Amino acid sequence: MRKALMAGVALAALLAAGGGTYAQDEKQGGSMIVTYKDDVSTLDPAIGYDWQNWSMIKSLFDGLMDYEPGTSTLTHDLAESHTISEDGLTYTFVLRKGVKFHNGREMTAEDVKYSLDRVTNPATQSPGAGFFGSIKGVDKMADGSATSLEGVTVVDPYTIKIELSRPDATFLHVMAINFSSIVPKEAVEEFGADFGKHPVGTGAFKLAEWTLGQRLVFARNQDYWKAGLPKLDQITFEVGQEPTVALLRLQNGEADIPGDGIPPAQFLQVREDPQFKDLIIEGGQLQTGYITLNVKTPPFDKVEVRRAVNMAINKERIVRVINGRALVANQPLPPSMPGYAPDYKGYAYDPEGAKALLAEAGLADGFTTELYVYNTDPNPRIAQAIQQDLAAIGITAEIKALAQANVIEAGGNGSAPMIWSGGMAWIADFPDPSNFYGPILGCAGAEEGGWNWAKYCNEELDAKATEADSIVDPARQAEREQMWRDIYLAVMEDAPWVPVFNEQRFTMRSERLGGPDAIFVDPVHVPVNYDYVFAKDVQ
Amino acid sequence: MTGYVIRRLGQAVLILFGISLVTFVLLYLVPADPARQIAGRSATAETVENIRNQLGLNLPFYEQYWRYLQALLRGDLGRSYLQKTEVSALIASRLPASLLLMAGAIACELAIGLAMGMLAAVRRGSFLDNSLMIAAFVGVSAPQFVIGILLLYVFAVQLGWFPIGGYGTFHHLVLPSLTLGLLGSGWYARMMRSSMLDVLRQDYIRTAHAKGLRGRKVLFRHALPNAILPIIAMIGIDIGMFMSGIVVVESVFGWPGIGQLAWQAIQRIDIPIIMGVTLVSACAIVLGNLLADLVAPLIDPRIKLR
Numbered sequence: 001m002r003k004a005l006m007a008g009v010a011l012a013a014l015l016a017a018g019g020g021t022y023a024q025d026e027k028q029g030g031s032m033i034v035t036y037k038d039d040v041s042t043l044d045p046a047i048g049y050d051w052q053n054w055s056m057i058k059s060l061f062d063g064l065m066d067y068e069p070g071t072s073t074l075t076h077d078l079a080e081s082h083t084i085s086e087d088g089l090t091y092t093f094v095l096r097k098g099v100k101f102h103n104g105r106e107m108t109a110e111d112v113k114y115s116l117d118r119v120t121n122p123a124t125q126s127p128g129a130g131f132f133g134s135i136k137g138v139d140k141m142a143d144g145s146a147t148s149l150e151g152v153t154v155v156d157p158y159t160i161k162i163e164l165s166r167p168d169a170t171f172l173h174v175m176a177i178n179f180s181s182i183v184p185k186e187a188v189e190e191f192g193a194d195f196g197k198h199p200v201g202t203g204a205f206k207l208a209e210w211t212l213g214q215r216l217v218f219a220r221n222q223d224y225w226k227a228g229l230p231k232l233d234q235i236t237f238e239v240g241q242e243p244t245v246a247l248l249r250l251q252n253g254e255a256d257i258p259g260d261g262i263p264p265a266q267f268l269q270v271r272e273d274p275q276f277k278d279l280i281i282e283g284g285q286l287q288t289g290y291i292t293l294n295v296k297t298p299p300f301d302k303v304e305v306r307r308a309v310n311m312a313i314n315k316e317r318i319v320r321v322i323n324g325r326a327l328v329a330n331q332p333l334p335p336s337m338p339g340y341a342p343d344y345k346g347y348a349y350d351p352e353g354a355k356a357l358l359a360e361a362g363l364a365d366g367f368t369t370e371l372y373v374y375n376t377d378p379n380p381r382i383a384q385a386i387q388q389d390l391a392a393i394g395i396t397a398e399i400k401a402l403a404q405a406n407v408i409e410a411g412g413n414g415s416a417p418m419i420w421s422g423g424m425a426w427i428a429d430f431p432d433p434s435n436f437y438g439p440i441l442g443c444a445g446a447e448e449g450g451w452n453w454a455k456y457c458n459e460e461l462d463a464k465a466t467e468a469d470s471i472v473d474p475a476r477q478a479e480r481e482q483m484w485r486d487i488y489l490a491v492m493e494d495a496p497w498v499p500v501f502n503e504q505r506f507t508m509r510s511e512r513l514g515g516p517d518a519i520f521v522d523p524v525h526v527p528v529n530y531d532y533v534f535a536k537d538v539q
Numbered sequence: 540m541t542g543y544v545i546r547r548l549g550q551a552v553l554i555l556f557g558i559s560l561v562t563f564v565l566l567y568l569v570p571a572d573p574a575r576q577i578a579g580r581s582a583t584a585e586t587v588e589n590i591r592n593q594l595g596l597n598l599p600f601y602e603q604y605w606r607y608l609q610a611l612l613r614g615d616l617g618r619s620y621l622q623k624t625e626v627s628a629l630i631a632s633r634l635p636a637s638l639l640l641m642a643g644a645i646a647c648e649l650a651i652g653l654a655m656g657m658l659a660a661v662r663r664g665s666f667l668d669n670s671l672m673i674a675a676f677v678g679v680s681a682p683q684f685v686i687g688i689l690l691l692y693v694f695a696v697q698l699g700w701f702p703i704g705g706y707g708t709f710h711h712l713v714l715p716s717l718t719l720g721l722l723g724s725g726w727y728a729r730m731m732r733s734s735m736l737d738v739l740r741q742d743y744i745r746t747a748h749a750k751g752l753r754g755r756k757v758l759f760r761h762a763l764p765n766a767i768l769p770i771i772a773m774i775g776i777d778i779g780m781f782m783s784g785i786v787v788v789e790s791v792f793g794w795p796g797i798g799q800l801a802w803q804a805i806q807r808i809d810i811p812i813i814m815g816v817t818l819v820s821a822c823a824i825v826l827g828n829l830l831a832d833l834v835a836p837l838i839d840p841r842i843k844l845r
Contacts, residue, residue: 039803041622049579122589127579129586142585193623212632213795214706238705240793244688245704248696252703405571405808412575429581439581449572449587451580 028220030535031234032256032513034528035246039213039239042196045181046119046126052259054178055525056237059218059230061181061201064093064112065172069529070518072286072336072431074172078107078182078202088167088472093175095158099225101184102206109160113152114185116162117141120149128179131429134168167470169480173430176524204230204531213240218530231515231534247508251276256510257520259527264378267323267506276508283505283521284336286428288329288436291371291386291498292411292419292453299367300417306495308357310347312393315500318385322378326501332436332488334502336523338477339433339484346492346499354393366394372416374423375401382500383420411453419453420500426451431523433484437465441491456496461487512536547832551825558821559611559814563604566810572596573808577620594620607814616818617811619804626815630797634819636706637796640719640788641781643712645774647720648727653767655724656731660766661758663736671728678725683784687718687791704793715792719784723777727770735766768838775831779824 036052045057058066066077076082079093099107119126120141132138136151151163164171174180187200199207204226205218216237220230238255243263247270249255262270262280270276293300293309300306315328330346333339358364371390373383383399390397397418402410404424410416428435439445443462445452468483491497505521507528514536519529574591575582591597595606610617616626652675659671694714695703701714738744739762747757785798793799797816804812836842 039799041619042624044623047621047623122586123593125577125590125593127577127582130579130581130583133583142583142589193618196623211795212629213636213800238793240789240795240799241704242791242793245691245791245793248691248703252696252699254703403571404806405576406569408575409571425580444583447584449575449584 025228026231026514026534027538028228028231028534029233029538030512031232031236032510032533032535033236033238033254034257034259034530035238035241035249035255036259037240037242037246040216040237043199043207044196045178045183045199045201046115046124046128047196048178049127051527052237052239055522055528055530056216056218057178057181057199058203058525059205059235059530060199060203060207061178061183062099062203063176063178063180063182064095065176065180067176067431067524069525069532070516070522072523074176077176078112079175082172084472088470089164091162091164091171092155093160093162095160096225097158099202100223101187101202102200102221103184103187104223105184105186107182107184107202108157109154110157111182111184112160113149113154114188115182116152116180117148118183118188119179121147126179128177131174131177131179134164134166134171134174136163136165138165167472169469169472170430170432170434171472173432173435177430205235208234215239226531230531232530235530250508250510253510256513257528258508261505261507261527264322264325267325270508279508279511281507281509281517281520283507283518284334284523285503285505285521285526286334286337286431286523287503288332288334288426289326289382289420289422289500289503290329290332290426291500292416292421293496293498294414294417294453294455295494295496296414296455297417299361299363300369302361303494304357304361305363307347308354308361308393309390309395310495310498311350311354311357312395313386313389313498313500314349316349317389318382319501321381321385322501325506326503329499329502331492331499332441332497333433333484334428337428337431337433337436339481339488341485341489344489344492347495351389351392358393358395364394366396368396368398369417370400371397371418371420372400372402372407372410373420374404374407376404376423379420379422382422386420408451412449412451414448414455416453421453425453427526433481433488434465434469437484437487441496454496456491456494458490458494461490509533514539544829544833547829551822551829554825555818555821559608559818560604562814562817563607564600566808566813567600567603569808571808573620573810576808611818616815619812620809621807622809622812626811629800629812630815630819633795633797633800636794637785637789637798639712640715640785640794640796641778643716644719644723644781644784645777647716648723648777649774650724651720652724652727653731653770655728657735657758657763657766659728659732660735660739668732672732675725675728678721678728680725681721683718683722683787684791686721687715687788690714690718691791704791706793706795715788715794718791719781719788722784723780727773730770730773731766734769735762738762738766741765772831772835772838775827775829775834778827782820782824 038052040053042048043053043057043060045061048057062078064079066075067073068075078096080096082091082093084091095109101107118124120129120132120138135149137149140146153161155161184200188195191198204221204224206221208219209217218235220233243258243260246258247266250258293306295301319326319328331341331344371383373379380401387397387399411419426440439451441452441456443457446455446457464487468480471480507520509520513533515533519532522529574587574596577590578587595603618625655671659668662668695701701710705711744761747761785796786802789796789798790802801816
């Protein structure tokens, strides 16, 4: 093992510098009420993959890695340090000592192994199983010939070694996603399929009460290993509340955070209300909204046509349609993602040029096609704007507004010529450029049922992506970033997508809550990093 | 009577069987794959196939249905695909809230509907009659999500008389009950009006007037009890109407009932929950209708149950 590759060094430095910014001397105590529209389906970290349970799970459980609060900077969590072998294939994590599960037992390397075995076991039916593809032995788990990952070894109670079958630059991010959370075997076995309703982790909060369909109460974990955290004694989540209603309750002082954000319809009204406008928090998110053009379906098999559509869309107008709650996009990656190309100009809005390109492709008279869209506001309105823009260059697009699952199905089986991705795709699972490629632009995702709805498959770029992801050396990250930048710009040459905008998040907090703005729109602990919110009334 | 009830219950079982079959067919035909919903967006084809196998979604239709039916006969509604919790537990935890809401709605629709109908009948042909009937018409036709949000805005936000959504106290119950009840009350108002007019034309009413009884006494002692009975018999049938209404009303008010559960399951194609809620609602409707039929002869002895 090469000492120079101790990625932990860089991280430790960041931790030392960044840790102090947040864990300040605000007093612990107090409580808050957070509302959500949809019920919480599960709090099992191997299963939960919804908006509302994502950061709840992060507060109940910990993984080996995490991010600095309010940022997308990796940091150690349950792991104290880690080393990477020279070939980039072996990761060794040294665990923090004395970390206790909510049931009082100490967390050890056995638990790490158990948790990774569990999430990759097909019987768990984890929607996150696909993230662990680089661990040695995952294929044997998937086909049922093994019940334990060959590549994960307990060295001693506080050391775990993970061997990969290929170098994977995203592996530390994978160790930070919810699916890698550490769970205690005895609790999982006790509750079986109901573990998701009886979560036991090492996190800052523990579940105190859950009235199905109504309310969840999290209580502070008195034994939490991070000193001074969490700030609040209690969080009450009230579910089943429409965002409009949630906002009214906040304004009435009955709730503290609308978990689903400020609904678009109320946005202008709240922003102009002198009483509330200062409580609004805006944040970027790792999201891009785009139109997919199915490259397997004529006439979108012609690159001229796809470029013409790129030039035909008036993105600024679409941003106005959603009251300016987004930034115009010109490439797949959102601006805060490493690998974003700030100097790239993209396809400028140019209907005349678009018409000329169509004529070049032999379609001077235009054509008729279908635009699939998820049927909740504001997506149908956005689809109408797209429809008008297309009509201006002679393309007649019929709008198919369907339930989410039906649009996803039509995208997966390739029957949709065009899809507006809003409300479905794509928010990054972790802050790394590769997460915007594999499933939605790579060849693997272009298979039947995959999320690459453009069915775009460029093998040359796939090879380059694999190459970029095998660069594990922290010293070569700039090089890796550049490779990804080139990949996305090459994608734009082929134009399988029209990147339209990067959505901004707008949320609110009541006057009595404190904490840096960034944790209320945390890019990773989505939507809110609960651990760092404090109550002003106990200070 | 006993024979009748047994026969009707037998029919009910057949109806429920039919409903389960139709719902199952419809869910089978939905152009979306539940296994993919479970597997998530980063799943490999292998993972999806694995889940499909585990859930038996790759089996032919009749075999899937047969499995479901067998479990159902054992009283097992299955486990939710996405929550992994037992469907019976999910429904049981939410049923009380829905029943409470329905009870509140029945109270509202009777109170409002009967009062409106009676007033309209007594002041027949007047401006009051016309405006009440127009109001009833609006009540029947207005979409419940509009009424719900309107009531919320006026009584909860502006006036602050009631909490904005939620569940727990009597105060929470008022606005959702009113929203759900308004639809029925328009209906009841019209029925009550015509029923009352019928009664007021009867000879015994004229006799009562002739005896020199005061108008109010005639109305409440002689006319009302007779006019009201046929309407009470309709409450059982209302339950079916409520079943569709609660999906909307529970969503608007954040009422933790089975309507909300169903709505969220439909969006995610969580088949076991959709099936479970459909069957429970169907049971309620069938029983409600049976109840209405059983009550009818008690009210009007001319009706015979055969």
